[in-house]
Amino acid sequence: MAASTALGVDVGGTKLLAVRMDDDGQVTTEATQDSPRDAPSLIEAVRETVDRLCGGSVRSIGVGVPGLVDVSGTVRFAPNLQGLSGHPLRCELESAFPGVAIWVGNDATAACWGERMRGAATGSDEVVMVTLGTGIGGGIVSGGLLLEGAHRYAGEFGHMVVDPHGPLCPCGKKGCWERFASGSGLGMLAREAALAGTASRLVELAGGDPEDVRGEHVTRAAAEGDFSAQDIMDRFAWWVALGLSNLANALDPELIVIGGGLITAGEVLMNPTRRAFQKLVEAPEARADLRIVAAALGASAGAIGAAMRAAAEG
């Protein structure tokens, strides 16, 4: 097995996804497993993946983790994977894999780079990417390069406060964008409608109990054409667009890429988001060429981006 192989690993809150990328940049294999809960298990999982996907030999390994990772590759803040917090993960991986180029960074930043290099943002030099999942992550491309910031923490869009009177966030603040525009935000809007008795199809899909209504029920019912589900999706899309317009005003991208689990909703989400964005962004007529598109690489974006960052360091 050639040692020119690059491995990319995306460590999610629940699942780890790995890709092998060959010299020509083609992704040849993927593998998933449960996410390790601490640094030693993560390194062991990477070793097993190197054996399984790459026959034991790689030139570079890129790892994306959900949290703040500083320039040294140390995980500084990982609320959903606290076993990694404080670990100098890059150094630990360099020690475990001598001579292999290592990149460790934020998962959504890696996904942004994956979409920039091989996905929906290929060829775009001014990009904002947001990943809408359980929470919200993000990444910025400016002048064709990843905007990393002073510590490499850039792209933390989820805790942008958009309503100080809004629901409490685990971070301690009120009204963070990810309380409204993530999967849990969609579930909150859906249960509100279900409990108010205005979303019978959602309650039916949830098995009869309004408390069991989740975001995926909205997505499914909206796709079926259910009016109340589409109404919920429109209100949800308004919150998505609110944060996007804040970011567009600040960063002036030519392209906004929406990724994460919620894009399975497709045009049922994208269309009302685009419409609301036009009403919210400053001077939309001066940004007629700005596009909002769905991510192209799906769940693999983070692993592919991490593989490409590491390969570039090797």
Added chain:
Amino acid sequence: MAASTALGVDVGGTKLLAVRMDDDGQVTTEATQDSPRDAPSLIEAVRETVDRLCGGSVRSIGVGVPGLVDVSGTVRFAPNLQGLSGHPLRCELESAFPGVAIWVGNDATAACWGERMRGAATGSDEVVMVTLGTGIGGGIVSGGLLLEGAHRYAGEFGHMVVDPHGPLCPCGKKGCWERFASGSGLGMLAREAALAGTASRLVELAGGDPEDVRGEHVTRAAAEGDFSAQDIMDRFAWWVALGLSNLANALDPELIVIGGGLITAGEVLMNPTRRAFQKLVEAPEARADLRIVAAALGASAGAIGAAMRAAAEG
């Protein structure tokens, strides 16, 4: 008079400020006059300024205007100087001053570059600057370069929505950051307190009528040690910090520079802003080196930055 002189012009909503910058980068002269209301008057004003400050001969002219200016130097959106809207200002200046290098851009972006090159952000490569005046403007330095975005509209922080239930903004949205964290936002908080009867010193400074209370009365009374004025300033600083933390989460700067008219408040504003920021930004312990400082170039920042942008093009 040497033709190596650079002229910088900052066209504000009410005043035009011009600086002459010599070869060694030193600002030698300043002049102010009322802002011209349309493009022909602006070009005439620039010509008079070239004659007065530079003896009729310049190598480059930089002009900062309050609004969106695209890559071609055309003013696309200027709500406070509508006579400039739609004008290809760079072309018009090139035609009026043949052979002179011209830069036309946003005023706050120019101020950010001025502070980066000669002011509070000298030597910092990851900077966010906000100008708190009648409204809010801004600029971003990333990797040591001005982040301009796809059209050169980047840095429009004022219309970031931070409270969708908040007061209506002239832009048509509700709860834009500049409704809370600008001079008019401070005035709003002050009148609220004055009308509620909890700000007697402010009413006194305003001449007796609570309706006449303005932001500058808060600044003055807070500096005197008046408790209710300090309380208003603390609440105002919370709104300033809210927007700054949103921007810091997104951009991960090492330095935030606060400019604009409100910095005359000094530490009465800066201290509570820093305290509130620590509570609002994500993972403050991982950003211990992030500083929030006042701008150093005062009202000249925009003109100096515009002069430097133009000189770099020449």
